[in-house]
Amino acid sequence: MTALSLTPSARKQKRAEAHHLDPVVSIGTDGATAAVRRELDAALAAHGLVKVRVFSDDRAAREVLLAELSTALGAAPVQHIGKLLVLWRQPVAKKDAVRDDRMPGPKVVKVLKFSKSGNHRPQVKKVKVLGNMRLAAGGQLKRAKKRITSIKKSQAG
Secondary structure: OOOOOOOHHHHHHHHHHHOOOOOOEEEOOOOOOHHHHHHHHHHHHHHOEEEEEEOOOOHHHHHHHHHHHHHHHOOEEEEEEOOEEEEEOOOOOOOOOOOOOOOOOOEEEEEEEOOOOOOOOOEEEEEEEOOOEEEOOOOOEEEOOOOOOOHHHHHHO
């Protein structure tokens, strides 16, 4: 893979976003091993913007490592400050699983019951309405019935 390139304004924005991040991957004296690359690839796929800590005192080696990781993982090098490296790769869009058989979830509804005399405050009662229930006019919960369709209409059309 080739390394992505960012415009200076996009790099500045990514640096600002990465400021509060903690390092996700630490690279020790062994360097960028296969396990480190796998972990870094998984972190980039999950988050997109990743901060890496390198335990090496050689600045030139860290710069080479940043270039090597960015080309190997198809990521853009964002920042190299001290022993921290910041990489960015566009995260993969997740597909939302849509289920047709899914019913609406429970809702908490406030029901006001006014007093018959009018001298007292209305009573507020919280009611949990499940997916197969409806709230009737008097504040009562009723189970929803399946709508009965006409046999004649279903046969005709």
